[in-house]
Amino acid sequence: MERYTKTHPITATDIDMDYHINLSGVLNFIQDTIQCYMTKAGVAAFDVKSQGLLWVISEYDIKFDGERPLWNDDVTTTLWVSEMSPVRVYFEFMLVDNYGHEFAHGTATWTLIDKETRRPYSKNAELLGERFTIEPEMVFGKHSKNRLPAFDSEPVGSHNHQTSMPDVDFNKHISNRVYLTTALGCVPLEYQRTHKPASLYIRYAKESFLGDVLHATMYNCPIEDDNKQKHLFQITNGEGEEVSSVVITWDPFEKNHYAIKDHVSRI
Helix, strand or coil: CCCEEEEEECCHHHECCCCEECHHHHHHHHHHHHHHHHHHHCCCHHHHHHHCEEEEEEEEEEEECCCCCECCCEEEEEEEEEEECCCCEEEEEEEECCCCCEEEEEEEEEEEEECCCCCECCCHHHHHCCCCCECCCCCCCCCCCCCCCCCCCCCCEEEEEECCHHHECCCCCECHHHHHHHHHCCCCHHHHHHEEEEEEEEEECCCCCCCCEEEEEEEEECCCCCCCEEEEEEEECCCCCEEEEEEEEEEECCCCHHHHHHHHHCC
């Protein structure tokens, strides 16, 4: 398969308090597009299950540009595979709004693992080589190992999340978006209403399951640009093991209630 495109409407469950698509909604659209791509290629989760394999996400790396689209807009995601190593598949993506403005782009890294051993499957070329077309265009120019940023020693926020049935995905573990929403639980409401994400990085380290309690701790990160702020969120399970890390860089944001009202009145 070559490039794949899918369009999603922004619904009430995908928006923040100011009607813009939220970060969880962005992840949902990207992941749904990837899953549809895999389904068309014949290697979706339900296809590889018979071979004792599971798809898991290793990383998301996303940059945002300009204003995120609003409720009832459509978002079109274009997706392609840029590189495939023996154990990793790199998906590149671009998200465009109704007016053709690209408001987000990035890379998602996925891995096939053995269902029993939880170890990476190392024969990607054998299973996926004829199903995925490699287009070596990379939105960030290259794939390099992301390292977590330096951060202050004292935390500035924390949040606990008790996982429940709505958090469970089709692999019977906690959905990847839950780690993001748990991290955002650390961020004060007014801060989120006066800042917008400039970038989002998520690293997934360990699976979580129904009933686990997730604990997120938020730290300030030094950043050279005085107009931006950066936070690291470390997420652990009840045993204190790292399950995910989230890094968000923020830009200041001034709400424009008139623009939102005008947008909603035209629906």
